[in-house]
Amino acid sequence: MQAMLTGNHAQSLAAKLARVQVVSAYPITPQTTIVERIAEMVASGEFPAEFLEVESEHSALQACISAAAVGARTYTATSSQGLLLMHELLHWASGLRVPIVMGVVNRAVAPPWTIYADHTDTVAQRDTGWIQYYCESNQEVLDTVLQAYRVAEDFRVMLPAMVTEDAFFLSHTFEPVDVPPPEAVDAFLPPLEMPYALSVERPARFGSFMPPDQYMEDRRNVSDGMEAAARVIADVEREFAERFGRDHGGVLPLFGCDDADAVLVVSGTAASTARAVAREMRDEGLRVGVAKLRVFRPWPVAAIRAMAAKTPRIAVLDRSYTFGFGGALFQEVRNAIQSPRGGALVRGYIAGLGGRDIMPATIQGIFEDILAKDAPEVSWVGLREVTEWPG
Amino acid sequence: MGRPPGGDGMARLTIPAEELMTPGHLGCPGCGATLAMRYLLKGLGPRTMLTVPACCWAVMSGPFPQTAVRVPFLDCAFEATGASIAGLRAGLDAKGVKDVTVVGFAGDGGTIDIGLQSLSASLERGVDAIYVMYDNEAYMNTGVQRSGATPWGAWTTTTPVGRTKPQEKKDIMAIVAAHNVPYAATASIAFPEDFVKKVEKARAIRGPRFFHVLAPCPPGWKYPPEETVRLGRLVVDTGIFPLYEIENGRYRVTRKLGTRKPVSEYLAKQGRFGHLSEYEVAEIQRRVDARWTKLLTLEKATEAIE
Numbered sequence: 001m002q003a004m005l006t007g008n009h010a011q012s013l014a015a016k017l018a019r020v021q022v023v024s025a026y027p028i029t030p031q032t033t034i035v036e037r038i039a040e041m042v043a044s045g046e047f048p049a050e051f052l053e054v055e056s057e058h059s060a061l062q063a064c065i066s067a068a069a070v071g072a073r074t075y076t077a078t079s080s081q082g083l084l085l086m087h088e089l090l091h092w093a094s095g096l097r098v099p100i101v102m103g104v105v106n107r108a109v110a111p112p113w114t115i116y117a118d119h120t121d122t123v124a125q126r127d128t129g130w131i132q133y134y135c136e137s138n139q140e141v142l143d144t145v146l147q148a149y150r151v152a153e154d155f156r157v158m159l160p161a162m163v164t165e166d167a168f169f170l171s172h173t174f175e176p177v178d179v180p181p182p183e184a185v186d187a188f189l190p191p192l193e194m195p196y197a198l199s200v201e202r203p204a205r206f207g208s209f210m211p212p213d214q215y216m217e218d219r220r221n222v223s224d225g226m227e228a229a230a231r232v233i234a235d236v237e238r239e240f241a242e243r244f245g246r247d248h249g250g251v252l253p254l255f256g257c258d259d260a261d262a263v264l265v266v267s268g269t270a271a272s273t274a275r276a277v278a279r280e281m282r283d284e285g286l287r288v289g290v291a292k293l294r295v296f297r298p299w300p301v302a303a304i305r306a307m308a309a310k311t312p313r314i315a316v317l318d319r320s321y322t323f324g325f326g327g328a329l330f331q332e333v334r335n336a337i338q339s340p341r342g343g344a345l346v347r348g349y350i351a352g353l354g355g356r357d358i359m360p361a362t363i364q365g366i367f368e369d370i371l372a373k374d375a376p377e378v379s380w381v382g383l384r385e386v387t388e389w390p391g
Numbered sequence: 392m393g394r395p396p397g398g399d400g401m402a403r404l405t406i407p408a409e410e411l412m413t414p415g416h417l418g419c420p421g422c423g424a425t426l427a428m429r430y431l432l433k434g435l436g437p438r439t440m441l442t443v444p445a446c447c448w449a450v451m452s453g454p455f456p457q458t459a460v461r462v463p464f465l466d467c468a469f470e471a472t473g474a475s476i477a478g479l480r481a482g483l484d485a486k487g488v489k490d491v492t493v494v495g496f497a498g499d500g501g502t503i504d505i506g507l508q509s510l511s512a513s514l515e516r517g518v519d520a521i522y523v524m525y526d527n528e529a530y531m532n533t534g535v536q537r538s539g540a541t542p543w544g545a546w547t548t549t550t551p552v553g554r555t556k557p558q559e560k561k562d563i564m565a566i567v568a569a570h571n572v573p574y575a576a577t578a579s580i581a582f583p584e585d586f587v588k589k590v591e592k593a594r595a596i597r598g599p600r601f602f603h604v605l606a607p608c609p610p611g612w613k614y615p616p617e618e619t620v621r622l623g624r625l626v627v628d629t630g631i632f633p634l635y636e637i638e639n640g641r642y643r644v645t646r647k648l649g650t651r652k653p654v655s656e657y658l659a660k661q662g663r664f665g666h667l668s669e670y671e672v673a674e675i676q677r678r679v680d681a682r683w684t685k686l687l688t689l690e691k692a693t694e695a696i697e
Binding site: 021022024049050052053054055056058059060062063064065066067068069070071072074088089092198199200203204205206207208209210211214 | 437438439440442449450452453454455456457458460461462463464465466467468470471473474475476477478479481482483484485486488491508509511512515516
C-alpha cells in the first residue's frame with residue numbers, strides 16, 4: 001500500500017507495524033508528531049500498546065528500559081536536548097542489554113536555540129553503546145525501524161538502536177512510502193524473545209555492582225554485541241530485501257566509487273543531493289563517487305577500508321562538530337584507513353549546521369576542493385563572512 | 392490488634408515467617424534499611440518485583456552475581472525510580488502479568504532530592520505500584536552528606552558542627568498527599584507489626600501507594616549498632632516521626648501517644664546531635680509539638696472522609 005507520509009509518521013507507523021508493546025515519550029520539536037500519531041492510534045485501538053506520557057526524556061527512556069527488562073518490545077522518540085538529557089540512560093540501556101528502538105529527529109543543539117537539522121545530537125552519543133542508523137528518505141525511515149528491531153533483538157546483539165532522520169527535511173516532509181502489509185511484517189519480525197527477562201518465576205538482579213575483576217569482561221561483552229551487529233545488520237537487510245523487494249544498500253551504500261578520483265562520505269538527507277551532484281559531474285567526465293554512511297554504530301570499518309582502497313582522495317562531510325580536530329566522521333574515517341603504507345588522502349568538511357541548506361553548489365565545492373592539490377585538512381563550508389555582530 | 396494469645400501467654404506475632412531477604416547482605420551492623428526491606432517483603436510476598444536506584448541497597452544486595460533478596464531486582468538510574476516502576480508495570484501489563492506487585496525502593500536522597508520529579512510524575516499519572524522511601528536522613532551510601540531529609544540542626548559531613556543544617560526536613564508525606572493518592576503511610580523498622588499490616592493493606596489497593604519508612608543508620612547517626620531498634624521506637628514515641636496513614640485523604644494515627652517522650656531522650660543517643668545546646672533542643676521540642684498538633688488536627692479534620 002502506498003501512503004503519503006512524513007518521516008515522523010513513517011516512524012509512528014513502523015512502531016505500530018512492529019507491534020511495539022510499550023511506548024514512552026516526552027514532547028520536543030520536531031519529534032512531536034511521531035508521538036501524537038502514536039497516541040491517536042493507541043486511542044483508536046488500532047495500536048494496542050501501553051502508552052506512557054512521562055514528564056521528561058530521562059524518564060521516557062528509563063520507563064522503556066524497565067519495560068524492556070521484563071521482555072516487552074519498546075519504542076520512544078526524541079530529538080536534540082531531549083537526547084542529551086537521556087545521555088545517562090543511553091548507557092543504562094546498552095549496559096542492561098535491552099533492545100529498545102528509538103526514533104531520533106536530528107536537531108541542532110542549544111544554545112543558541114534552534115529547531116533545525118544537524119547531527120550533533122546523535123553523533124555526540126556515539127560512545128553510548130547504541131546502534132545508529134541515519135536515514136535519507138521516509139521509506140528508509142519506515143524500513144529501517146523494522147530492521148532495527150530485528151538487529152537489536154538478535155541474541156548475538158541485544159543492544160538498543162537509534163533510527164535518525166533530519167529535522168524537517170524528513171520529519172515534516174511528505175513522500176510516498178510503500179507500507180508493507182502487517183502479515184508480511186509479522187513474518188519478518190516475530191515477537192520479542194528475551195530468555196533472561198526479569199520474572200518472579202526466576203528471580204535475578206539486573207545491574208548489580210561489579211568489582212574490578214568483572215567489570216572489564218562485561219564491557220567487552222557489550223563491545224562484542226556491537227561488533228556482531230555489523231554482520232547482523234547485513235543479514236537482516238538481505239532478508240528484508242528478499243521479503244519486501246527493496247533494500248537501502250547496507251551500512252555504506254556506494255555510488256560511483258569503483259573508479260573515483262575522489263569520494264564524498266556523507267550521511268542523512270545530504271546523501272541524495274551528493275549523488276545528484278556526483279551524477280552530473282560524472283556526466284561531465286569527472287570521476288567522483290558518494291559513500292553514504294547509513295550506519296555510524298557499529299562503525300563499518302571493513303566497508304570504509306574497502307571503499308578507501310579504490311580511491312586516492314576522500315572528502316568527509318560532517319553535519320556536526322566536535323570542537324576537537326575536524327568532525328567525528330572525518331576523524332573516524334581517517335583513523336580507519338590509517339596505514340603505514342599511506343593510503344587515501346582524507347579531508348574534513350563541516351557543513352549544514354543548524355539547518356543551513358546543503359545545496360548542490362555546496363557539494364560541488366567540496367568535490368572541487370578535494371580534487372585540488374592543496375585542500376586544507378578541515379574546512380567549514382558555506383560560512384558567511386561576519387564582519388560585525390549585531391549590538 | 393486482635394492478636395491470638397500464644398500457649399505461653401505471650402502474644403503471637405502476626406508477621407509472616409517467610410524470609411524473602413537472605414543473610415549475607417553487605418549492610419553495616421545494625422543497619423535499619425535491612426529491616427525495612429525484610430519486613431516490606433514479608434508483607435508483599437514472593438510475587439513482587441523491585442526496582443532500586445543508587446542507594447545503600449544497591450550495594451547491600453551484594454556484587455554480581457549475588458543478590459540478597461528472593462524477588463527480581465532491577466537497578467535503575469538514581470533519579471528515575473518513579474519512571475522505572477511505571478516501565479515495569481507497563482511491561483508486565485503488556486505481557487499479561489497482572490498479579491505481580493511492582494515496588495520502587497529508594498533512599499531519602501533518591502526520593503526527596505534527585506528523584507522527586509519522577510516520583511511526582513508517577514503519582515500524578517496514577518502508576519499502579521508501591522514506592523518505598525527508606526529514610527536514613529542523609530546520603531549514607533556516599534558517606535553521610537546532607538539531604539533534603541536531614542533534620543534541622545543535624546551534623547553531616549557537608550553540614551559540619553559550626554554550620555549544621557539550618558533548614559527543616561522536607562515533608563515528603565505532605566508532598567505525596569498533595570497528589571491525592573489512594574494510600575500513603577509512615578512506618579518505623581521498630582514497629583514491624585504496624586509496618587507489615589500497612590504493607591498488606593497497601594498490596595490490596597490499586598494505584599499509586601507510598602511508604603515513608605524511617606531506617607536508623609549507626610555510622611551516619613553516630614550511635615552503637617545495638618541501639619537501632621531502640622532509636623526506631625524513640626523517634627516514634629517522642630512524636631518526631633509519628634506512625635500514621637492517609638487513605639483517600641483521611642489521616643489516621645496508627646500509634647496513639649498519650650504522653651510523648653521528650654525529644655532530648657532521642658537526640659542525646661546520637662552523635663550527630665551531640666553539639667546541640669539546650670536552647671536548640673528546646674527549639675526542636677517546640678517544632679515537634681507544633682507538628683504533632685497539626686497531625687492530630689488533620690486526623691480530626693479528615694475523619695468524615697469515607
